[in-house]
Amino acid sequence: MEEVDKENLPKILIIDSDDEHLESLKKILSKLKVSIYEINSGDKAFSLLLRHEFILILLDVKMLGMDAQEIAQLILDNKKNNHIPVICMTTNNKDESQINQGYNLSAIDCLSKPINKDILLSKVEIFLHCFNKEKKGEKEKIQEELVNQLEEKNRELQKSQLAALNMMEDANEARAALVKLQAKELEQFAYTATHDLKTPINNIESYLTFLKKDTTINSEKSLIAIEWIDKSVDHCKKLIQNLVTVVKIKEESSFDISSIDVGSILKTVLGLLQSEIKQSKARINVDFKRCPKIRYSVPHLESLLLNLLSNAIKYRSSNRALEINISTVNEDGYSLLSVQDNGIGINVNRDREKVFGLFKRAHKDTDGTGMGIYIVNETLKKFGGKIELKSEVDKGATFMVYFKH
Template sequence: GIWSEECCKIYGVSQKECVQTYEDWLSFIHPEDLNYVLNIHKESEKTLSDVAVSNRIILKDGTIKHIFSKSKFELDKKGNAIGLYGITHDITDRKNAEIEREKMTEDLIHRNKELEQFAYIISHNLRAPVANILGTTSMLNDEELSEEEKTIFRRGLNESVIGLDNVIKDLNNILEVKRGVRETKEKVCLSELVNDISISIKNRIDEDHVTLVCDFNAIDEFSTLKSYLYSIFYNLIFNSIKFRRPTIPCIIDIKSQRTNNKIILTFTDNGLGIDLHKRGDQVFGMYKRFHANTEGKGMGLFMVKTQVETLGGKIGVMSEVDSGTVFTIEFNL
């Protein structure tokens, strides 16, 4: 093949190193774009139509570029293809600007959703204690109340104030999580993380005869905020212990998988489970509890989801009553 000086410059080669074969040219195509490019070329060969394609290339020094190519088939007198010629544009700057713009748009949409959610949380969870305080204060102004009745109302007022204070503390914790993303990321070893958590709750694990089964062979280390990941693992492990079935040994299975440029973490237990048909939309809600005879106030899974999303991840759940629960977390690497 004959390449212009500008085309050689785009591909980072000299004209002496100019690509000679179709296979040589394919070696520059980004692996994730290769099938896409090949399919377009195969389709165009069937009808000998013009080829227009945008894709990434990887130069010999590892630099990734975005290019746009437009090609035509050269035909002989019988209409048979005997060659291919065309032009190539380096659109890296434009593409990077588009990617950055899309990222900013996604970030703004995400932040707007967070603000809406936070506004809902504030209005929903502050309304009850504030209403109780206003109602109790109004009753205390009744001059006909006996001292005994006033004492009862004062006690109720105190409980409402404590409740309001707890809600404010919880909201502050949520804000701290969202601000904490400014922390520095570091390499975190998953097996060491689980070991640290196991040591911290060793008494509970021993008392409740809990078995932790971990498989991090696919990927045991990635870069993230260690404090958040520790909290996520701790809450999910502790939840499985809290909501175990008392009639069978508690088994918690934690596994990592690597798919393309993502890490998938699964937490599987054989506990009480959740009726997702009735409560599916409430699993990650604030102050949502599904089993009356266990301790806690329903903040654990809400904080897990908040921390996962703050780290740019996603979390999902599958569960059946008396069959256990599976939480799946996905992070970009």
């Protein structure tokens, strides 16, 4: 800590071959807030002058070894030190040759030994005052430059922020225009899907009915083809219906929301899935005691449960009996509906986008349009709700649906 303080104080260098005089000068100057470096040989001066910046040098004219002339020349030759004021010390104030020698060394003043304490302190204080004043001026200049730089940076930042805000406004306008355009295109596509596509599909379905009734068709390949066409037609009809649903969700600004008894809606859905549940031998556990009612739209809640339960059945594991747990609780301003299964599970980190995306499926080895969960998610967003997924491969999946109170 002392070394750090010494380094931060103004530095004075005393060069005198008389050790006793060195100690005396050091004692006098110790009353000032300065850092004192004393050496008794000119040979040591070079090293110190390279490593430190001094505000004043006290130099004995009658030095031993490297004489005062050499030391003075060393100071003058170095650009780093040639501005440092030098006070020469002579042994006799009446010896004009020594005084002249001091001034010849480019000294700004001369003091004779024995050094008068008060005179020395007053002279050194003058240099210290000038130094502090100069440093203060430099500090104020630096501060002024920093303030100017900061103001300039602030102006640049304000310009950047303004440009960013303009870009955001432009982006928002572009996004709004794009949404309108997409909605219109989607609406046009839905119209095409419900009118232009329905007609040929209905024609195929009618012709398929005749083929099914034709008892002369006995070929195994023909029967397989008829079955495949039947499934494809059914898939197309579901796809068209889902597209229409997506458009309706995008266009609808409000829904008929009411407090719904979850148990009664689930009963309806289980009735619709009766055949699938029986075939899969699924065991379904229900717990609605903690939150028996949910504020939502009746048809949308039916669609949601139908999608989640049919997915649980569709993606069951062949290694264990299917078990589905359905429960509700109140949590942080939401009614939380959980549908948990022990099926094949999903790699959430890899396939999350596929689960919630349009026309995307995490598992491609089963039938589906890739729109069910997308529709559920988009509808929930309209209500201020959300859906989350937790899953591990070969352990099952849990869909957590949050309905705003």
